[in-house]
Amino acid sequence: MHTSSSTRVILGPGRDRSVLNRHPWVFSGAVARVEGDPQAGEIVPLQNAEGRVMGFGFYNPRSQIRLRLLAFGPDPIPVIGDFLDARLKAAVALRTGFFDAQSTAVRWVHGEGDGLPGLVVDRYGPILVVQFHTVGMARLRSLIVDSLRRLCDPVAIVERSPASKEEGLGAVSGVLWGTFSGRVEILEQGVRHWVDVIEGQKTGLFLDQRDNRQRVAQWVARGMTQGTARHGRGAQLLNCFSYTGGFSLSAALQGAITTSVDTSVAAQTLAQDNFALNGLHTADHRFETADAFDWLHQCRERYHFVVLDPPAFVKHRPSLDKGARAYKDINRLGLRLLEAGGLLLTCSCSAHVNWDLFQKILYAAAREAERSVQVLGRYSQPIDHPFSLYHPEGEYLKTFLLRVVE
């Protein structure tokens, strides 16, 4: 991990503005040259064209993001283990006090938002799940495991790192430390969930939807909207891209009759187990293993509430147009299925789709659906998914709560 004193990345003339603005990414186009042949993932100093040291970050020769800065300014990171310890401690301290015994699953580390670019740590009760999104963080695996063990004495630490072509990383999945197999049970605002941290999607549960699931529950409980005949008990809720049934579960516990649509058989099985775990009768609810686009197209029912929480349709900028059309299609179809007075909670987790674009997409969907629509709320990601003001790309989750007037 030691860098020889001659190793450095040097910016082109006038290319230091974004670093001065504390943006943590240095793109390849800004780099004039690299001295000393650093390894992928090594921590190296960054200099501007005048030779001033601007910061220190993870170097990756194959990524467009050539450097991910961990620290700004001229002072080197003396001991990387101590540095990681301090950042991890600060990240955990931020969450302390926001979560009680009713919520035992929390995102502990959210990458750049916690000053730890490329690292995600989710806590599911006694189990920690980590993701290394960059070569730099992956190289620090054992230091991070040591630090996490000191922080909370977990039963096991599981790795669920996704593959990244850009970074040159393959997917890594398995128990990193301790012993664990099967599912872990957690509580989310009092609702019980099985989480499959070994085989499930991402780290097992979409923790970023915690607040939105509670919002849906509250709307169902309070009787949705004045113009809707069905309140609370008996409200019909359609949840598309339902994964392990999170939104359906929160609504069903307030008396809604739910339909959950997802392509994943494993997710539908877990969704039904989650209903049973909370004392709900699965026979009173529908679980459809189907493509949500097809399902929405052929649906002839009407609903009081529709939830649309698809996977990111725009993963890379070139797919922006295609992804935007997909968002428009599901939202048009979703709006068409709503009773007058009904609600649509609709999300985009594509970082490339900003608030303005998402609102325009929803406008186009409402026009095509020929519905008159009010915006009741706009919500971003929860407190355990912070983003840095200097790194606006970190704000990825956009949610609108819409009401169909007629």
Ligand code: SAH
């Ligand atoms: N709302 C969920 C998270 C959704 S993640 C929650 O609260 O936990 C996105 C989900 O969409 C995944 O479960 C994935 O299996 C599903 N999915 C992806 N493409 C799909 C499609 N075309 N039709 C239906 N489901 C799809």
